[in-house]
Amino acid sequence: MNAPVASRQESDRHERKSWLKSLFARPEIGPVGVMLLLFGMLGYFSIPAGEFSLNPFAGEGFNALGIRNNLRVISQLTIIALGAGLLIIAGEFDLSIGSMIGFAGACMAMILRWGFSIVIPYLSFEGGLHIEFFTLIHIPDVSPLGAIGITLCFTLFFGWLQGFIVVKSGLPSFIVTLGGLFFLRGLTEVSLRSFNHRADQVKGATTVTEIPDLKNIINLPGHGEIEREAAKALPEADLLALMKDVPADVIASIAERLAYTYQRVADAKTGIIATKGVKPLERALENAIESGNEFMVTTIRDKIANFSIEPVVPKTVTDADVARAYIDSISSARPVADFFGGDILQPLFDWLYFPIDWNTNNFGNQFASGLYSCVMISLILCMVCYVMLSKTQAGNWIYSTGGNITAAKANGVPTNKVKVCLFIFSAFCATVFAACQVFEVNTADAAKGNLKELEAIAAAVIGGIVMTGGFGTVVGIVVGAFIFGLAKEAFFYIPGIDGSFYRVFLGLVIIASALLNENIRKRIMGAI
Numbered sequence: 001m002n003a004p005v006a007s008r009q010e011s012d013r014h015e016r017k018s019w020l021k022s023l024f025a026r027p028e029i030g031p032v033g034v035m036l037l038l039f040g041m042l043g044y045f046s047i048p049a050g051e052f053s054l055n056p057f058a059g060e061g062f063n064a065l066g067i068r069n070n071l072r073v074i075s076q077l078t079i080i081a082l083g084a085g086l087l088i089i090a091g092e093f094d095l096s097i098g099s100m101i102g103f104a105g106a107c108m109a110m111i112l113r114w115g116f117s118i119v120i121p122y123l124s125f126e127g128g129l130h131i132e133f134f135t136l137i138h139i140p141d142v143s144p145l146g147a148i149g150i151t152l153c154f155t156l157f158f159g160w161l162q163g164f165i166v167v168k169s170g171l172p173s174f175i176v177t178l179g180g181l182f183f184l185r186g187l188t189e190v191s192l193r194s195f196n197h198r199a200d201q202v203k204g205a206t207t208v209t210e211i212p213d214l215k216n217i218i219n220l221p222g223h224g225e226i227e228r229e230a231a232k233a234l235p236e237a238d239l240l241a242l243m244k245d246v247p248a249d250v251i252a253s254i255a256e257r258l259a260y261t262y263q264r265v266a267d268a269k270t271g272i273i274a275t276k277g278v279k280p281l282e283r284a285l286e287n288a289i290e291s292g293n294e295f296m297v298t299t300i301r302d303k304i305a306n307f308s309i310e311p312v313v314p315k316t317v318t319d320a321d322v323a324r325a326y327i328d329s330i331s332s333a334r335p336v337a338d339f340f341g342g343d344i345l346q347p348l349f350d351w352l353y354f355p356i357d358w359n360t361n362n363f364g365n366q367f368a369s370g371l372y373s374c375v376m377i378s379l380i381l382c383m384v385c386y387v388m389l390s391k392t393q394a395g396n397w398i399y400s401t402g403g404n405i406t407a408a409k410a411n412g413v414p415t416n417k418v419k420v421c422l423f424i425f426s427a428f429c430a431t432v433f434a435a436c437q438v439f440e441v442n443t444a445d446a447a448k449g450n451l452k453e454l455e456a457i458a459a460a461v462i463g464g465i466v467m468t469g470g471f472g473t474v475v476g477i478v479v480g481a482f483i484f485g486l487a488k489e490a491f492f493y494i495p496g497i498d499g500s501f502y503r504v505f506l507g508l509v510i511i512a513s514a515l516l517n518e519n520i521r522k523r524i525m526g527a528i
Helices: 010-014 019-024 029-045 064-089 097-114 144-169 173-195 228-232 236-245 248-291 294-305 319-329 335-341 346-353 373-391 393-403 405-410 415-441 452-462 474-493 501-525
Strands: 116-124 130-139 217-220 224-227
Touching: 029 474, 064 097, 064 373, 064 393, 064 415, 064 452, 064 474, 097 144, 097 173, 097 415, 097 452, 116 144, 144 173, 144 335, 144 415, 217 228, 224 228, 228 319, 236 319, 248 294, 248 319, 335 373, 335 415, 373 393, 373 415, 373 474, 393 405, 393 415, 405 415, 452 474, 452 501, 474 501
Parallel strands: none
Antiparallel strands: 116 130, 217 224
16 A cells, blocks of 8 residues: 655745755756856857867957957846846836837937927917927037936936836736837937938938047047047147156056057968968869879978968057057046946956957957946946845835735835836836947937847846746846847857847747746745
8 A cells, every 4th residue: 555645735845955955946047057058159169160179268259359249238138137127026017128228318319419408389379370499498518427317307207107107007017118118119219300300301310320429538638628539640749749748657568568569460460471372382282182293292282381471570669659559548538428338447458468468359459448338337236236135125025016915015015116116227227228328339229229128028037037026036137138148149150050040049948937937936935
């Protein structure tokens, strides 16, 4: 007779578990495994064809430029995934994130280019009934901080409005924010076409260009504020005058670095010329081998073995070259623009170039100047969100609001305020994302942010967020963003596979993650 199987008790979930069981009960463990797999794929498949290396940094995916570009994509996605993920933990969705990015970018770009005005419409009867506008305030030159501040007034208000409608009307956030998606996208396109056109045009473009490169405006002694490239184009006499007050050790360091760069460029050119010279001999050798002419084979091989060319002479370092390199090292006069659109860790990347000799491209020049500032911004937001979610009462309120809103209300949790604040935070993240894009590339487009709301939600789900709310971590959101960003790159390097196959992969990962997350949630809650 079979012994009865003991049924699972509610108290079982409170028993002490081994570290291994606790580890595999974490919702991030599955995504971390997928992330490591993608790291390996990107490192292996990005190595040039015909080469073998066990070093993952030998390929294009993890060279200096690959790290710079990959972390940019991952960091920008992390910024908006944090806003979407925390809102999902609280049991709500925001489908307007993508449109909010386009709207915020357009606001900043228009303010930076044409200034900011407050106008009052009124009815006029002169020449017939029509509407005219009275300009109450006009600020022609708005600083980057002012442009971001004004934009935040619009975006945070719209985030508050969506949250207010959701909590007061009881409508699903899916429907409310879907309406916000269409409203903001249409408002952005209408606004751009209205303002962004010449007098002889009926409709304008939905792209704003010709925004000054504010992050590269410097304060040059004797010339005032000037763009970096314009400063480097000054007459040689002005450049030499600039270096009179520069310390001798700084000049010597710059000259040494330039000499190294010029030597690397010369060596790269020598290698390219040698390769071009050997190729005809290699083709002749192949023909000789096919024809079976042993004498020609031996002769051509001797020529290849003894082939040599005169090395390219490196360029001489001039005082003007040193001055231009010094201008590149001058800090921006617009720190806010540089904070959002500039680079970080430049000294580290300079050191990796000289003397480490790793951050170097095929032509001998420095590959990457540093990491995009959005990497730093995403790290700051991650730290703030982690502390708030795991170390404060506000984090408990977020989890309880999404886990069981009835019980949360009964225990005095201000669930409505929690949801409204998270809608505002989602709008804030979208605005930060837009600011990074505007100050990086100095343009804005109504199409910016298209489908980003779905990518943000997908990254959150892949990272362990349960769609029903009440479950998830900041670490998981970051891991989900890494998976999304790495998959977009890794599949483009796999030979014989269409790069768009990464969408198929992500689709399967999203479904598998949702099933796994729900299973883990039930185990933690004692439902299974």
